[in-house]
């Protein structure tokens with residue numbers, strides 16, 4: 001039954017809708033819900049308290065998950081992070097201090113560039129931690145520790161539920177590092193664990209925006225280009241939004257850090273350009289809104305993904321996809337949902353096969 005679309009038209013739709021369940025399952029594996037603490041089912045292969053730096057590498061959507069997590073590792077655990085796409089990392093020949101930790105992220109555990117990065121790091125004396133969705137994969141076998149996302153088989157070529165499960169696991173890992181490094185106390189740990197525990201319910205709420213997203217997707221399907229903007233963890237999510245739309249609808253899209261708008265992409269803004277803004281209520285919310293006002297001043301068509309009152313505060317016309325109020329730390333897990341749904345419904349409306357986009361493979365085992 002795992003390979004059955006159920007009542008859905010595509011595996012991708014089914015997999016998007018499975019997220020409350022699979023993210024919840026993944027979280028419950030790395031958190032102790034009875035005590036409200038983080039509890040990893042494995043020993044970290046390094047001393048997290050003294051680790052000077054974490055190196056992360058991955059490809060495609062898994063790389064975007066790593067990029068989101070780099071903000072968490074740095075801000076919550078005060079751990080410096082170096083992150084790079086695997087196809088560059090493997091050929092850069094970066095010097096790595098012995099005993100460091102290399103984190104690889106991969107749904108399949110077989111992506112050639114990510115596997116080559118793993119082997120390079122191992123040869124450089126690194127401990128290897130990988131996050132994979134396939135327990136029998138090559139990466140799982142070649143790692144010191146393989147942490148499993150419990151997304152279940154992902155059939156749609158464009159990754160959705162594996163991505164949010166990677167984020168869930170990475171958030172738990174960031175908390176475990178923070179705890180070991182003494183950057184959060186028991187009270188802060190309990191607060192952050194409670195935030196994570198709320199995520200599956202918030203994802204279920206976000207899924208209820210689907211009818212509205214479907215209407216917006218009809219409009220989006222007429223666009224030639226689409227711009228996605230965000231700050232903080234919403235910046236990598238903007239990159240992921242653009243990637244998803246490109247992958248399955250073949251509309252050209254770009255993700256940009258909202259603060260970089262003025263250094264180039266604002267030149268593209270006119271009434272034909274849909275601009276999708278990811279604006280959870282976090283410490284950069286006001287800054288993001290002021291970037292949206294710059295877009296509005298140039299007649300850009302704004303789709304704002306934020307909380308209900310944001311439209312009011314914005315004070316300029318925008319289509320708003322209103323998500324429930326939430327603490328901002330792990331908003332990426334929830335804001336990912338409308339981003340996936342927008343890409344999916346745009347592709348479906350355009351008559352594209354969302355599960356099998358042209359020229360793409362689920363797992364790229366060649367360079």
Ligand code: G6P
Nearest residue numbers: 059060061062106107108111159
């Ligand atoms: C392919 C897929 C993407 C995926 C990427 C990395 O390009 O189409 O959806 O994100 O590979 O795959 P991995 O299995 O390493 O996560």
